[in-house]
Amino acid sequence: MIECRGVSFSYDGVAPALDGIDLNIEDGEFFCILGGNGSGKSTFAKHLNALLQPDAGTVCVNGMDASDPELVYDIRSTAGMVFQNPDDQLVATLVEDDVAFGPENLGVESAQIAQRVREALKAVGLVGFERHETHALSGGQKQRVALAGVLAMEPRVLILDEASSMLDPRGRKGLMKACHALHERGMTIVMITHFMEEAAEADRVAVFRAGRVAMLGTPEEILTRADELARLNLDMPASCCLGRALRAKGVPICAQVREADMVADIAQAYTERSRTGIAGRPFASDPRIPDNVSSAIDGADALEPVIEISHLSYGYSLSARERRRWHKRSAAEGASNKQALWGNDPSSPWALRNVSLTVRRGEFLGLAGHTGSGKSTLVQHLNGLIRPQEGSVYALGLDLVNKKDAAAVKAKVGVVFQYPERQLFAETVAQDVAFGPHNLGLSQAEVAHRVESSLARVGLDLATVGDKSPFELSGGQQRRVAFAGVLAMEPEVLVLDEPMAGLDPAARRDFLELIGHLHDEGLTVVMVSHSMDDLANCCDRIVVMNEGTVFAEGTPAQVFAYADELKSIGLGVPAAQRMALALAKAGVPLRFDGLYTVESLADELVDLLIGRSDGPSNVADIAKSKTVAREEGC
Incomplete structure (x- = not known):
């Protein structure tokens, strides 16, 4: 379907973005690209539907040369592309008009367009x-509209460039289900992703480095090579990490790229060991975290509140009369329209409904919720970017219903939006970071001090990058500059709305470390994220949103103890906890006395699979298991 030979390309004529790519993608293949x-x-993806033309080499799509200008229309009809940021792709005011745009340009008849829009x-x-x-x-939701617009064109090739980066866990699962359904009908899927669990479901995986194909093979061949992936700023799937951790501790088991396979192998190993007389602990059919973790919240209650939200409701484009009318409708009536797979209530006009919560000084608060649950609307209330229609928001003692107070609080509650590099605008890095302090009316000396110190806090040197255009920097550096611009205001609260979207695993870890360091310095942090692992690892407390309301709040251990309830609203649990719950359902008697990490889960499984009380024989077991692992090529 796609044949690339010696494809090279440079944006500036100097640094190669692609450097001699040789790659075939077969008709009907599910092909994943990592890097x-x-x-x-x-x-590379933009070459596959002739959005870019190679400087050297050839790209053929279904036998058509992508460099032939007369074939561009046919190629783009064959290969449809969904971009990472949906705002780059939406063109119409209404959803149905946007989805219809592509078929209309293909000359599809009106009646057929309407049918395609409905199906998409x-x-x-x-x-x-x-x-x-x-x-x-x-x-x-915008990302799904963009996907529907491409599906309505009925292409033979679907190219997804980080299309799942903005989706919640249910949305990512829905996207993968849709891709598999299209794949089974014969469509070729080319998926670019940073989610290793998505790559594990592909037929083949290619890993890019510096414009070249560094690795190529099946998921089993590629995703288990921990050292090479780490050098390429990538991770293994969590299931592989668990398998490697078990093998390192002497369990004769191979790492699997799919969680279901890893769970099945561990459960089988436990069953076989049980037959030899090793006793297991009693199995709890409904594992829950013990109540003693509630002390974490009790201690947090004593902290000073910095933001207090009480009975907050907000609806976009709703008049006061319409709000009163909607208040009279029952919640049950609104819930009846929810779609099970993706999780929506299209009839509800509310972005937020009767939300009450407190942000405490010095805490790291996580905000989770399905796509469209109201998270971004909520965080825009925290510093007065949106003022309450109903209820109240007090930040640092100021009433944000009051226009003057809302303006005053913006300097003390800094918000970093999705894709923070899009907040950059000035000619130089120093000017961009200085913009906020200048508007505060500070002296030139104080502004200069804040620029230098805030850049240093995000790991950048003023002397090195200060005179550069922010648009000459790498994507990761641009995000750091955007962070520095907010920090230069010396806020007391830092609000982050999905700041890691689209970053590779290594860059994601760097930013989490940066945010953690700022929190350790005393900054209050509120972070919105679709990554359950990030929330579990970073946050003191998590608030879960569902259809504009607060669904749950508590410590990570408390919140993630209720996996089924979270699943029902489109969320999940951290990967290690997810595998632990699957193992429990398979009959492995885990303790569930805390929120699992891969390492703690591996330690407990070692007790069950080879035992730590076997004395000298355990040494022989470990030696034997390592020999087996080598012989099996694990």
């Missing part, structure tokens, strides 16, 4: 959103 930020993945919206779980305005949708 660190800046490795050339998106540039059904495939992405947006039935009922036809007349909604695209600008009022959440980021994840």
Whole structure:
């Protein structure tokens, strides 16, 4: 279907973005592309439907030369592309008009366009959103509109450039289900992703580095090579990490790229060991975290509140009369329209409904929720970017209903949006970081001090980058500059709305470490994230949003103890906890006396699978297991 020979490309004529790519993608194949930020993945994807033309080499799509200008129309009809940021792709005011745009340009008959729009919206779980305005949708909903617009064109090749980066866990699962359904019908899927669990479901995986193909093979061949992946700024799937941890501790088991396979192998190993007489602990059919973790919240209650939200409701484009009318409708009536796969209520006009919560000084608060649950709307209330329609928001003692107070608090509650590099605008890095302090009316000396210190806090040197254009920097450096611009205001609260979207695993870890360091310095942090692992690792407390309301709040251990309830609203649990719950259902008697990490889960499984009380014989078991692992090529 796609044949690339010697493909090279440079944006500036100097530095190669692609450097001699040789790659075939077969008709009907599910092909995944991995790589660190800046490795050339998106540039390569844009060559596959003639958005870019190679400087050297050839790209053929279904036998058509992508460099032939007369074939561009046919190539783009064959290969449809969904970009990483949906705002780059949406063109119409209403959802149904946006989805219809592609078929209309292909000259499809009107009756058939209407049918295609219906089927595409059904495939992405947006039935009922036809007349909604695209600008009022959440980021994840916009991404699904963009996907529907490509599906409505009925391409033979679907190219997804980090299309799942804005989606919640249910949305990512829905996207993968849709891709598999299209794949089974014969469509070729080319997926660029940083989620290793998605790559594990592909037929083949290519890993890019510096514009070249560094690794190519099946998921089993590629995703188990920990050292090479680490050098390429990538991770293994969590299931592989668990398998390697067990093998390092002497358990004769191979790492599997799919969680279900890893769980099945561990459960089988436990069953076989049980037959030899090793006793297991009693199995709890409904594992829950013990109540003693509630002390973490009790201690947090004593902290001073910095933001207090009480009975906050907000609806986009709703008049006071319409709000009163909607208040009279029962919650049950609104819930009846929810779509099970993707999780939507298209009839509800509320972004937030009767939300009450407190942000305490010095805490790291996580905000989780399905796409469209109201997270971004909520964080825009925290510093007065949006003022309450109903209820109240007090930040640092100021009432944000009051326009003057809302303006005053913006300097003390800093917000970093999705894709923070898009907040950059000045000619130089120093000017961009200085913009906020200048507007505070500070002296030139104080502004200069804040610019230098805030850049240093995000790991950048003023002397090195200060005079550069922010747009000359790498994507990761641009995000750091955007962070520095907020920090230069010396806020007391830092609010982050999905700041790691689109970053490779290594860059993601760097930013989490940066945010953790700022929190350790005393900054209060509120972070919105779709990554359950990030929330579990970083946060003191988590608030879960569902359809504009607070669904749950507590410590990570408390919140993630209720996996089924979270699943019902489109969320999940951290990977290690997810595998632990699957093992429990398979009959492995885990203790569940805390929130599992891969390492703690491996330690407990070692007790069950080879035992730590076997004395000298355990040494022989370990030696034997390592020999088996080598012989099996694990």
